[in-house]
Amino acid sequence: MDVVVLVKLALDTGQLRVSEGKVDVESTPLKVSDIDRNAVEEAVRVRERVGGLVHVVSILKYGPVQRRLQEAEGLLREVLAMGADDAYLVADEALIGSDQLATAKVIASIIRRLGKYDLVIAGEATVDGYTGQVGPRVAAELGIPVVTYVRELRVEGSRVVAKRDLEDAVQTVEAPLPALVTVTREINTPRIPTLLQIRAAVRKPISKLTLADLGLTLKPTIKVESAVPMQVKRRGVVIREGTVDEKADRLVQALIQEGLLTPR
């Protein structure tokens, strides 16, 4: 069984850089989107049960491309160390700031080039954009069924059986392979690679591709005008000194002054 896992090299929103009131994307570090580690873990578990290969596919969405390449490769080595067999990284200026329509087309094009695939696994959403679009879009592009928000996955012969986490219910569904599945963080606990696995990952292949290599040209549909950080202005009054009762009193006084409490 050959499994493709989609990995986003996401903006590390915990380390968001800001300059002159705007989000400075170019100097914010990247990280493997947290939920995608669960996707990699699940892909590796499927391979451990039924054999086959795990391919990682990743699209660089944040520039500058040349400076990010090494950072991207380092991050992909992290997921290769978890047990994936090889990785495909598409890095191209035309994809920086592009929308999910383009991302899905490029991912689908790589998956088709692989020739053989049975299952595609992605995270339910990424930790930076959190739109959760790319999984369903790739499925639509490939014309395969999609099962989203999966917290339990079984591969049985030529189909998957999955438990989906919806707002008010847990739904059990079946879909024929090939299919695309998006997983939630509840599905598993991603493994921490051993030193030996980290060393071994250095020798695993990462294919770097451009749009020209894939024979694709893209037409942008959206243009990002500005990104302004939200609500970063908090008062930041931290009460550290005093007895427990003094601290409680100071907090209550502050909330009264804010008009949030009205003494009777």
Place this chain on the structure above:
Amino acid sequence: MAMGVLVVGSIGDIGLVGLAQRFRGQDVHYLLTGQGDAAQLGRYGVSRVYQLTTGIDEYSFSETLTDLVNRGSYSIIITPVNRFYRTAAPMAAQRLSAPLLTDVIDVKPIDDELEVVLNSIGNRAQVTVKVTGRVLLMAPPARFKPSENPVNASIEPLQPKVVNVVKVVSTEGKAKGGARIEDAELIVAVGRGFRRREDLKLAFELAEVLGAEVGCSRPIAADLKWLSEDHWIGLSGRRVRPRLYIAIGISGQPQHLAGMMESRTVVVINNDPNAPFFRNCDYGVVEDLYSFIPALTKRLRDILKR
């Protein structure tokens, strides 16, 4: 740009018509799912309603929506935000070769272009994007209020295009704590700082005195299951915007912050002075919650006479 606006959702998502009305001078049509009263939509200027009464899966829905958009040549398609639409809308968008913008706050049509303001980057920033051509917008209906503009809505039943690829074997309801956290004005949120499930009663007592709802971070609902998932606040949980948010024993991971960013006043209580949440609070108290919360609750009881 020739425009027609199609709003998609149940009768409960009528707030989205408020967003549609910002495209002045455009016809607003509605794909109504479920049994709601279609005629009611005419009060808000919706001139045509397609009613889809049978429940279908996301894959079939995306096909049905794609066909309707092509048939009606709609350029603006607006849907609510939930897991059904987060699955169906991107599939339809890909088939329509259109962008899909989520968590939309506002739209401004300017000549041939459309300016859209949305929450993005894990809810950490407001992003403004320009779009030309067809676009799908996803927005929380409660954010908008349609104004009255009565017309006679024509109503036609919509036949779904059913594609049997994903088979639903069973559906089981989730346990609910009865929390209505999205609408709460005051929230007391609990995290891993609580050592035992029984200890949460400290937070519930505080919430009772304040008249607040109790929320929680991911581990409390998803891993420990001390509270049901309708209490979970965060990127993959609920998004809240109360007047007062009191976080107790929550370290402040970005995924949690993304769910409560829009709170007006944020109070953080933690015994670890280095907890990242202190960098995102209006008022912080460095103290052990086990001694502080009872003291705070008592003080509030005194002044609020509850």
